[in-house]
Amino acid sequence: MRAFQRDRGLRDHGTCDEPTWLALVEASWRLGDRHLKLVAPYLRGDDVVTLQAWLGRLGFDCGRIDGIFGPATAGALAEFQRNCGLDDDGVCGPLTVRALEINGARTGSGPGMAAIRELEQLGTVGASLRDLRVVVGQFGGLGPLTRQVAQSLRQHGANVITVDELDPAIHAAMANRHAAIVYLGFEPSRHDETGLAYYATSGFESAGGRSLADRIAGAFGAIDALHTARPTGMRLQVLRETRMTAVVCSLGPVQRVVDAAPAVSGAVVDALALWAAAPVPAPSRT
Numbered sequence: 001m002r003a004f005q006r007d008r009g010l011r012d013h014g015t016c017d018e019p020t021w022l023a024l025v026e027a028s029w030r031l032g033d034r035h036l037k038l039v040a041p042y043l044r045g046d047d048v049v050t051l052q053a054w055l056g057r058l059g060f061d062c063g064r065i066d067g068i069f070g071p072a073t074a075g076a077l078a079e080f081q082r083n084c085g086l087d088d089d090g091v092c093g094p095l096t097v098r099a100l101e102i103n104g105a106r107t108g109s110g111p112g113m114a115a116i117r118e119l120e121q122l123g124t125v126g127a128s129l130r131d132l133r134v135v136v137g138q139f140g141g142l143g144p145l146t147r148q149v150a151q152s153l154r155q156h157g158a159n160v161i162t163v164d165e166l167d168p169a170i171h172a173a174m175a176n177r178h179a180a181i182v183y184l185g186f187e188p189s190r191h192d193e194t195g196l197a198y199y200a201t202s203g204f205e206s207a208g209g210r211s212l213a214d215r216i217a218g219a220f221g222a223i224d225a226l227h228t229a230r231p232t233g234m235r236l237q238v239l240r241e242t243r244m245t246a247v248v249c250s251l252g253p254v255q256r257v258v259d260a261a262p263a264v265s266g267a268v269v270d271a272l273a274l275w276a277a278a279p280v281p282a283p284s285r286t
Helices: 002-007 018-027 046-057 071-083 094-104 112-122 143-155 168-177 207-220 237-241 254-259 261-277
Strands: 133-138 159-164 182-188 195-201 232-234 245-251
Touching (some): 046 112, 071 094, 143 254, 143 261, 159 168, 207 261
Parallel strands (some): 133 182
Antiparallel strands (some): 195 245
8 A cells, every 4th residue: 555655646654545545546547448528527547647648748738747637638639639630529539549549659758748838837937036926835733834934925025825724625726726836835744754745747747846845855954953855756636736836845743843933934935035046957967
């Protein structure tokens, strides 16, 4: 169970909780097992991930590769069908799967439209905190810290809203509704180690998320109260469902983190300011 959770980018606690069960169900689907189309609630699964990855490599923009068949995926699929002379009904059935296989075999293994689109979006990020819309969320126990983070960001001119809910779907919905540029989540950890997670899945890694997580990890490294692990690409629900650069910080023990809130808050603000100035590191010349 822990191996499956690690492979799926979930918390590897070894318990089959709701996120793990849903991941097991999604992992059972392969492209062609069912017709994929826009319905409510949206279809989710590994077959959708495969579809999105193929469409992206072929130049059809379905947004982030998140395994969720939403309007952007339906639109990209219909455009692909029109280009192939198929009925552009936005339904991925056997004929469309075959067309994807034929055309997909002619493409390389490049980053695809999802990565290119994210880089374009990051290129529009302003050079200071005053240009940022930020959502700061916490999942219980870290309210004093997140309030201080939000206050510090506002003092630097950022447009900030806070979310104090246990449901990650609410965090994601509010961040998307706010049209945030950055989502920062804080959750209590049972371990004596600080974890940083950004969104990554098969065939896609959030460049902005990884860059910001690296910045925060560097800033946390100067705080004695924190023992920070290397950032990890994960598929946590809030990372998956947000449409912007997103990082989740797991901090513990809670009381020690709350006691160090001024230092932790300052480190987050400094890291975000550095990230805003350079959202994606320049490529190496070596």
